Amino acid sequence: MWKYEQPVTVEFGNKAVDRIVPLARQEGWQRGIIIATPHVVKNGLTERIMSQSEGRITEVFSHISPNPDVADVDACADEIRRGGNGFVIAIGGGSAMDLAKAAASVCMTDESIRSYHGTGKALPHRHLPFIAVPTTAGTGSEVTSVAVLSDHELKKKVPIVSDNFFPDYAVIDPCLTYDMPPYLTACCGIDVLSHAIEGYWSIHHQPVCDACAVYAADLVFRYLLRAWEDPEDAEAREKMCEASVIAGLAFTLPKTTSSHACSFPLTNLYGIPHGEACGLTLDYFVRINGAAEDGRIKELARRLGFKDAAALADGIGELKQKVRLRRDLKDFHLTSEQMDELVVLSHHPNMGNNPVTVTDDILHELYQSLTGSIQ
Incomplete structure (x- = not known):
């Protein structure tokens, strides 16, 4: 006996990144936050997407380390709460997507992600809508329910698994991997x-x-x-x-x-x-x-x-x-x-x-x- 389920809508192709704003418009999402690696901010991609967004995307968070720490997730969740953001766009490698997955869920609570990191405690079902945009060809995080996080203080790196973490859309644009x-x-x-x-x-x-x-x-x-x-x-x-x-x-x-x-x-x-x-x-x-x-x-x-x-x-x-x-x-x-x-x-x-x-x-x-x- 076996079961297969994949709730993520995948949009794949060169220049697929231009689909981000139309997808947000189609869903009626407002006040988006881009969670992106510093490299993505530096190369101008986040600015380009925001300029095309008709005001639907209002903030950028880029304090992301290569192995995202639970403290990074909590800082991002605090930013989302303060900004009243309504949806999340993650752009980058697995670090950006894993951090975004966790922040998009824990921001709906008043807790730290530490409460769920390696503890077996299940996240509440509420979470923000989420678009994942990989810039590397590696993690596959854009279609998984897993976020791998580190707690450098406790020298711990473990995955959290939650159905919350499946993005609504995975937008895969090979052009983003050329650099x-x-x-x-x-x-x-x-x-x-x-x-x-x-x-x-x-x-x-x-x-x-x-x-x-x-x-x-x-x-x-x-x-x-x-x-x-x-x-x-x-x-x-x-x-x-x-x-x-x-x-x-x-x-x-x-x-x-x-x-x-x-x-x-x-x-x-x-x-x-x-x-x-x-x-x-x-x-x-x-x-x-x-x-x-x-x-x-x-x-x-x-x-x-x-x-x-x-x-x-x-x-x-x-x-x-x-x-x-x-x-x-x-x-x-x-x-x-x-x-x-x-x-x-x-x-x-x-x-x-x-x-x-x-x-x-x-x-x-x-x-x-x-x-x-x-x-």
């Missing part, structure tokens, strides 16, 4: 691949998400290197945006698994960017999960053009090497105590979605291999 530098292109692209593959092997997998996962993963293998090599390659940029949104559809219901579970402490403790942190362990877990009795990973490998799970893992490793992403942790010179800490913190709830039970021994072997402690 992504190669390193960001690579980090985001390997995050897309992680979303697709983890969504496929998750214990909560289902046929519709499986189909999306295979399609998205295939696009990454075909187009990421091209987008990395030539930022002006229009076809590669469009296909990577396509891969990102479709991978978002692939994992939003099954949820991510082992690579994402390990990514959280790697980002929190050592500052490794999210996508790169996910990709760091992805090929390792392809080998681990390839041993599962159901044979799903072997079938995935064949559908992606690889002989078997080992060849798929090798292909991921080769792709990371070509786009110059981190492949080990040797430069951190981790002590045994630090590796023990990584093992403990990697037992994030998402690890429970993995098809093979990931033990301490498996994690110790993973981190030892990444630090060069074993060959």
Whole structure:
């Protein structure tokens, strides 16, 4: 038995960003606030959208860090309350969208988002209408019900899941990704691949998400290197945006698994960017999960053009090497105590979605291999 639901209306295409104001007008929304990364403000996009908005968009909030903190969410929610805003537009990468999702909900309460961060407490159902506009091809956050937030004070990075967080509209414009530098292109692209593959092997997998996962993963293998090599390659940029949104559809219901579970402490403790942190362990877990009795990973490998799970893992490793992403942790010179800490913190709830039970021994072997402690 399985169920599929996707409440987000997706508008995809070059110059799709020009649809934002017509959509707000169509819905009758007033007093909008744009939540955008500083880069988006600096390049003039927010000013252009506001100037076209016929007064429907009144404010911009851009105090967003790469890994948005709960304090950032609370500051944004306070701004929304003071401005009496009626709808939210998020423009940027996953950080902008995750912050906007949380702020658009918690602003309807008098609470801090800390009350809901890793506590299991459900957000009230009321939330502001929301348009998500990604400027990177990576997170898929524009079609998911997940907001990943950090609490740097408590050294905690965990997702909050709520149906409130599904945007009303996802406006995907590949033209907005052209100024992504190669390193960001690579980090985001390997995050897309992680979303697709983890969504496929998750214990909560289902046929519709499986189909999306295979399609998205295939696009990454075909187009990421091209987008990395030539930022002006229009076809590669469009296909990577396509891969990102479709991978978002692939994992939003099954949820991510082992690579994402390990990514959280790697980002929190050592500052490794999210996508790169996910990709760091992805090929390792392809080998681990390839041993599962159901044979799903072997079938995935064949559908992606690889002989078997080992060849798929090798292909991921080769792709990371070509786009110059981190492949080990040797430069951190981790002590045994630090590796023990990584093992403990990697037992994030998402690890429970993995098809093979990931033990301490498996994690110790993973981190030892990444630090060069074993060959």
